[in-house]
Amino acid sequence: MSPQERRAPLNRDRVLAEAVTLADEIGIDALSMRRLAQELGVVPMALYKHVANKDDLLDGMVDVVIAELTEPPADVSWQDAVRHRVLSARAAVQRHAWARRAIESRTRRTPTVLAHMDAVTGGFLAGGCSADLTHHLMHALGNRIWGFSPELFDAPADPDAPGPDAETAAAAMAEMGRRYPHILAIATAATGGDLGQVGAGCDEDFEFVFALDLLLDAAERLRRGGWTRGGSPAASENR
Amino acid sequence: MSPQERRAPLNRDRVLAEAVTLADEIGIDALSMRRLAQELGVVPMALYKHVANKDDLLDGMVDVVIAELTEPPADVSWQDAVRHRVLSARAAVQRHAWARRAIESRTRRTPTVLAHMDAVTGGFLAGGCSADLTHHLMHALGNRIWGFSPELFDAPADPDAPGPDAETAAAAMAEMGRRYPHILAIATAATGGDLGQVGAGCDEDFEFVFALDLLLDAAERLRRGGWTRGGSPAASENR
DNA sequence: AACCAAAGGTGTACGTCGTACACCTCCTGT
DNA sequence: ACAGGAGGTGTACGACGTACACCTTTGGTT
Known part of the structure; x- marks a missing residue:
């Protein structure tokens, strides 16, 4: 390959920047050294020339934020x-x-x-x-x-999960109210009394x-x- | 081996109880399915008859607490x-x-x-x-x-790490005060002005x-x- | 008494992870 | 011309969680 199309050499800042945007896309759990290296077009071990280890990488990412x-x-x-x-x-x-x-x-x-x-x-x-x-x-x-x-109350909110039908949801809500009346009370208050919105989470x-x-x-x-x-x-x- | 010395069969509660005491001893990071199984005198996969997976185990441990x-x-x-x-x-x-x-x-x-x-x-x-x-x-x-x-301020506090000598510590403290004067101010206040105690952490x-x-x-x-x-x-x- | 389905426990195997270590290959300053 | 270091590679190891097929013991039904 010709020299001018060779990748510019990595440095700590480029590694951290790519780690941040990659984490933005795929989440922190899916961010592995291997995946990050792949994104940078480099073999995993190459990263260790720029960060001491994964902990150091995470520290650096926090610094970027x-x-x-x-x-x-x-x-x-x-x-x-x-x-x-x-x-x-x-x-x-x-x-x-x-x-x-x-x-x-x-x-x-x-x-x-x-x-x-x-x-x-x-x-x-x-x-x-x-x-x-x-x-x-x-x-x-x-x-x-x-x-x-x-x-406190944030819903796991898996949008891929099949939503239960209205009937099931109502039954679950009734059961919830029986078991945890106080939580239901404040959850209802948060939505101005609209029971259908209770699961929607807080502002x-x-x-x-x-x-x-x-x-x-x-x-x-x-x-x-x-x-x-x-x-x-x-x-x-x-x- | 004779039947009466055979281990009593596991159940969810015994698994959770052992997981809790083991985590108390070795910390949550060192707690693996394999290690827990070993502690119970059982093969790792045996645990999966009592907990769905590691997340379920963690949920159960929190419930115990x-x-x-x-x-x-x-x-x-x-x-x-x-x-x-x-x-x-x-x-x-x-x-x-x-x-x-x-x-x-x-x-x-x-x-x-x-x-x-x-x-x-x-x-x-x-x-x-x-x-x-x-x-x-x-x-x-x-x-x-x-x-x-x-x-906020809790020290990583690795007791195995070799403590720096007093001179080095004083230099580090001076550098700290130069860079982060406000933190030093409140850290000092917390110990009643005893600078030697600043690293000791908060109540x-x-x-x-x-x-x-x-x-x-x-x-x-x-x-x-x-x-x-x-x-x-x-x-x-x-x- | 004979049987059979669970429940409990085993063994092997796969894919993923972080990273140690030895190596190579350029670029730069002398 | 050359040495040395910075950057990148390849292989390998020992964890990890867990899928899957299998065996063993036990308790209830016929």
Whole structure:
């Protein structure tokens, strides 16, 4: 073959970029070193010249996603600054459905990961939260700083599965209501009482923002109250 | 061999019980069908007479853990009832370190899983939260209803790894502070200013209860304010 | 007493995975 | 002209989950 049609040599960035788009297409479970190599027109072992192993690959892919995050404008309240960073992370995670599980399973903290955590932390501190309070608020936010929270009710939603007929569905719903009346109650409420829509799932965006604002409101209340660990004006008026 | 020393026949419960204790010992990653079979003195394929496949095994193991949860006393406030259920889940998950990841990765909702979700939901409803509010609060709680929340800063903590000497550690810490000043600030606050302890990790129990009570307090405030979706007296005074 | 269908357990085999290791083949700087 | 390294190859190993055909023991029916 002539030299000019020879493939440009790989490098780490090209490997990571292809891994990300491939995972976008086929999902994280189907992404194997072999499959990725094939997509790059290369033998599997060639990848190991650019990533240490599959864990390293996954770390790198997460870094690529985090690189998509954006900075908040300079002139907003501290809550909105934090809010921006978190929602920006959420948008990135939604563009890459696999990223959620990848972030959850990664234990190694790459510099990129630490940088995002540092930025969110900085948002609380800049707003006047004490270092101690900020620490606990970061824990309270939890995975929400990555733009997701556990999707409690999300349907496995296999679109290929044959849908049950209406009669069967109604029977299943009745049985569900008998066994788990409370779940049925809130599921029904979510659809404004339309029972036929109960299986349709929740408005994840609304739920996410609801919880996020709940926490930011609580944060602002504690900050104003001068929260300190142990005794505080605002917290734990229950129990 | 004589008949009386022949192994008692397996059944699903014995398989699940052994899987749970084995996972407690060697971790969920090292738990393979082959290893589990060996532990039961049986050939790998024998397990498939009692569980459909590995996913089914994992589902069953999660059910075993959930069976350890306890009911709250009857005469407590609704917040304490929810609190009891959640902390009871937390205790169970702490007894089985692998359960966290197993619960996170399971997508199928077994009856046991649904029962727990129904019970927590019922706690909010019994306290007088509307079905709609309860729905959103469940989402806000997220994985906390399973007794864990993402451990943001938890150290990979490989005890076998050779500890760096004090000098190297101090240099790493200085570099850390230069790159991620905000993280360093809150990490230092968590140890009362003792820099040597910064790597030691957080008091996860405190963090968990802090976030839990934050949410329960917010819930009670919204309930009292008669929260409804859209416009409400209490929520979203920021932004 | 004779029988037969399950239920429980075995053995072999296949395809897939991550990756260790030895090797080759260019390109680049001296 | 040459050495060395970076990039790519080929083969191979030991896991893994599990399909499939087979054997053995047992309990109920005739």
